[in-house]
Amino acid sequence: MSRYWSEVVHGLTPYVPGEQPMIAGLIKLNTNECPYGPSLRVLQAIREAATEDLRLYPDPEARALKDAIAVHHGLQGEQVFVGNGSDEVLAHVFQALLKHDAPLLFPDISYSFYPVYARLYDMATRLMPLRDDFSLGVDDYLQVGRDGRVGGIIFPNPNAPTGMALALAEVQRLLTGFPDAVVVVDEAYVxxxxxSAAALIDRHPNLLVVRTLSKARALAGLRVGYALGHVDLIEALVRVKDSFNSYPLDRLAIAGGVAAMQDEAWFERTRALITASRGKLVAGLQQLGFEVLPSAANFVFARHPRHAGTELAAKLREQRILVRHFRQPERIAPFLRITVGTEAQCEALLLALADILQPASALR
Known part of the structure; x- marks a missing residue:
């Protein structure tokens, strides 16, 4: 601590990102990155954008990228907001749309950046416990709305770190039940x-959908996120953005993002590979005795009845395989969150787990 710190800094507990070790030869299944390289069209677009024009500021509106995103989702450019990764977009969302006197509702087991933003902006919050099966109970939220005022709702769909998805009809129930509150659906893994709730935007002016190019578009290193919603919600985000940083996306990110949104063939092929690998990974984990929650994401959430999550994560690390383990909340401490890698990476993980669970001495 320093006597020069602002008062707000003393009360912060920052978000802890997934480990990014600079060690060759690791099988890295801890941060939900795409196991395949980005579209070749993206790489070409970035190369073509790397000219002497880098001396000039980028388009502060990132209009070419907004238009490409709008076309993909069947919306207008004015219904799109872009930022430096979806985390920056979410930071603006919290400040522009969710900071009210009434509490913000979000799941107790969810993206751990949400409480960080809430503390940063000194927001009232209410954690909504997931149900016993780790599903999100829409009726629980509606009951809170009947009992008192709600400042807003945010949740990931699929949820993180569970990977479980909420059906679109249930999302619509939330939107209808809270017409005076913004409902933010964080679709990083959708x-x-x-x-996707994007299809509901034109019917619900209180809906904001937040998405990223980090996962299904393999651009975690480029940092491009976006939001979709009614023009009034987008205007609020722009007003906050332009009070913070008018140029969140550089020329290379805009060019790469446009190319990524336009290469539908690469997108469909890559996500098909990942979902196929996920099915095989789930089957392999179940054969080893793991309970695996139903996942609609590019990761799985699994626990073994006889081995602690901490123990398994540490032993996998000894074999140069990284997975993510969360100590808190206590309810999920037994679980591992495992990114779906390539088939070879998933096979290596399963072999390592088999070795850990059935040591050679037990086989003699």
Whole structure:
């Protein structure tokens, strides 16, 4: 601590990102990155954008990228907001749309950046416990709305770290039940098996959908995120953005993002590979005795009845395989969150787990 810190800094507990070790030869299944390289069209677009024009500021509106995103979702450019990764987009969402006197509702087991933003902006919150099967209970939220005021709702769909998805009809129930509150659906993982709420935007002015190019478009290193919603919601985000940083996306990110949104063939092929690998990974884990929650994401959430999550994560690390383990909340401490890698990576993980669970001495 320093006497020069602002008062707000003393009360912060920052988000802890997934480990990014600079060690060759690791099988890295801890941060839900795409196991395949980005579209070749993206790489070509970035190369073509790397000219002497880098001396000039990028388009502060990123209009070419907004238009490409709008075309993909069947919306207008004015219904799109872009930012430096979906985390920055979410930061603006919290400040522009979710900071009210009434509490913000979000699941107790969810993306751990949400409480960080809430503390940063000194927001009232209410954690909504997931049900015993780790599903999100829409009726629980509606009951809170009947009992008192709600400042907003945010949740990932599919949820993180569970990977479980909420059906589109249930999302619509939330939107209808809270017409005076913004409902934010964080769809970082939606492309791997869930239904996007983007189709509901024109019917619900209180809906904001947040998405990223980091997962299904393999651009975690480029940092491109976006939001979709009614023009009034988008305007609020732009006002906050332009009070913070008018140029969140550089020329290379805009060019790469446009190419990524336009290469539908690469997108469909890659997510098909990942979902196929997920099915095989789930089957392999179940054969080893793991309980695996139903996943619509590019990761699985699994626990073994006889081995602690901490123990398994540490032993996998000894074999140069990284997975993610969360100590808190206590309810999920037994679980491992495992990114779906290539088939070879998933096979290596399963072999390592088999070795850990059935040591050579037990086989003699």
């Amino acid at each position: 492309d791997f098996g869930a239904q």
